[in-house]
Amino acid sequence: MPGDTYTEVTRRSWGSKLGASIKGIFGGLIIALLGVVLLWWNEGRAVTTARSLKEGARKVVSILADRVDPAYEGKLVHTSGEATTAETLVDPDCGVQARALALRRKVEMYQWKESSRSETKKKLGGGEETVTTYSYERAWSDGLIDSSRFKKPEGHTNPQRFPLESEVWRAGTVTLGAFTLSPALASQIGTFEPLPPPDPYRFRLPAGPGRRVQAHGTYLYIGSDPARPEVGDLRISFGMVPPATVSVVAKQSGGTLTAFQTDAGRALQLLAYGVQPADVMFETAQHGNTMLTWLLRLVGFGLIFAGLNALFRPLVVLGDVVPFVGNLLSKGAAAMSFLVAAVVAFVVIALAWIAHRPVLGIALLAAAAGALVLVLRRKKTKAGPPPLPAA
Numbered sequence: 001m002p003g004d005t006y007t008e009v010t011r012r013s014w015g016s017k018l019g020a021s022i023k024g025i026f027g028g029l030i031i032a033l034l035g036v037v038l039l040w041w042n043e044g045r046a047v048t049t050a051r052s053l054k055e056g057a058r059k060v061v062s063i064l065a066d067r068v069d070p071a072y073e074g075k076l077v078h079t080s081g082e083a084t085t086a087e088t089l090v091d092p093d094c095g096v097q098a099r100a101l102a103l104r105r106k107v108e109m110y111q112w113k114e115s116s117r118s119e120t121k122k123k124l125g126g127g128e129e130t131v132t133t134y135s136y137e138r139a140w141s142d143g144l145i146d147s148s149r150f151k152k153p154e155g156h157t158n159p160q161r162f163p164l165e166s167e168v169w170r171a172g173t174v175t176l177g178a179f180t181l182s183p184a185l186a187s188q189i190g191t192f193e194p195l196p197p198p199d200p201y202r203f204r205l206p207a208g209p210g211r212r213v214q215a216h217g218t219y220l221y222i223g224s225d226p227a228r229p230e231v232g233d234l235r236i237s238f239g240m241v242p243p244a245t246v247s248v249v250a251k252q253s254g255g256t257l258t259a260f261q262t263d264a265g266r267a268l269q270l271l272a273y274g275v276q277p278a279d280v281m282f283e284t285a286q287h288g289n290t291m292l293t294w295l296l297r298l299v300g301f302g303l304i305f306a307g308l309n310a311l312f313r314p315l316v317v318l319g320d321v322v323p324f325v326g327n328l329l330s331k332g333a334a335a336m337s338f339l340v341a342a343v344v345a346f347v348v349i350a351l352a353w354i355a356h357r358p359v360l361g362i363a364l365l366a367a368a369a370g371a372l373v374l375v376l377r378r379k380k381t382k383a384g385p386p387p388l389p390a391a
């Protein structure tokens with residue numbers, strides 16, 4: 001429905017903004033502390049994972065999957081083959097079945113969705129005016145959208161529940177040659193391929209008044225007209241994970257491939273599609289560990305930056321009495337928060353390295369100190385020697 005919008009104008013006085021910013025100091029401290037804790041934990045996690053993967057790469061032994069050799073009992077092994085199952089998985093509500101490692105039913109409902117856009121203007125005297133425009137449109141969603149939380153729920157009411165939920169069924173026993181994969185390994189095989197919808201006449205749930213069950217493309221559609229969906233209509237798609245050739249690094253425990261506990265602290269059970277050598281699998285895992293480490297570093301830095309920015313907020317609000325001054329203070333506070341957050345993050349990471357990698361951590365701090373000394377000396381050199389005293 002084009003043009004379905006609602007606009008709200010809110011105003012806040014300078015006093016209420018100042019009070020909220022002062023209260024936000026405590027929240028800012030907590031957010032910054034969470035960022036510090038995350039950075040510290042992440043470095044320990046990264047080191048433990050890297051050491052565990054290096055240990056695994058040294059200990060792993062490649063074997064064939066056609067038989068269980070007692071000589072490798074309890075050892076970290078690498079093997080490849082087709083992961084398959086003898087089980088037939090069934091969706092009891094829709095009558096879909098497949099011999100597969102996993103069977104998925106995805107249910108989507110046509111619902112109202114709210115989005116918002118806000119614009120805030122500072123007023124002379126420290127107050128501010130915010131204009132928020134709420135837009136409403138209908139879309140397919142596999143999650144329930146609570147329309148009671150909409151700014152304008154009237155005329156945008158969604159059903160309160162899904163009449164049929166999405167669900168995934170997994171085979172209880174997945175084999176790789178003569179071995180059985182642990183549930184954690186089997187769950188890593190998760191590339192779903194689409195299944196055709198079942199016969200609508202075999203659908204076991206009632207469609208509801210004025211609605212019917214019909215096949216529409218790759219979906220099982222519940223509603224009046226797929227070309228003109230209405231709020232509350234459902235579309236259901238199905239998928240399965242077929243048998244696949246995979247490579248596994250795990251502990252041989254009897255006839256099961258399961259997690260291998262390393263001396264470094266991390267349990268290993270790696271799986272990759274296709275036939276891959278063990279060294280490639282470990283390289284890929286190390287690369288993934290590095291990417292996750294940097295991602296969490298950015299998140300930790302962002303939390304520290306947001307927390308510090310909240311600490312400077314009262315100063316910015318004081319300057320908002322004159323909007324131009326407040327804008328300058330806001331930019332200055334953001335720049336200061338960024339610099340301080342960078343320093344704090346760097347120090348926390350370096351201290352974590354000293355705790356987990358003493359040599360590397362101390363070398364990093366020494367290099368940082370040396371760089372700081374060089375910068376200070378360079379500035380001093382540019383400033384030139386002090387003037388000679390007059391005779």
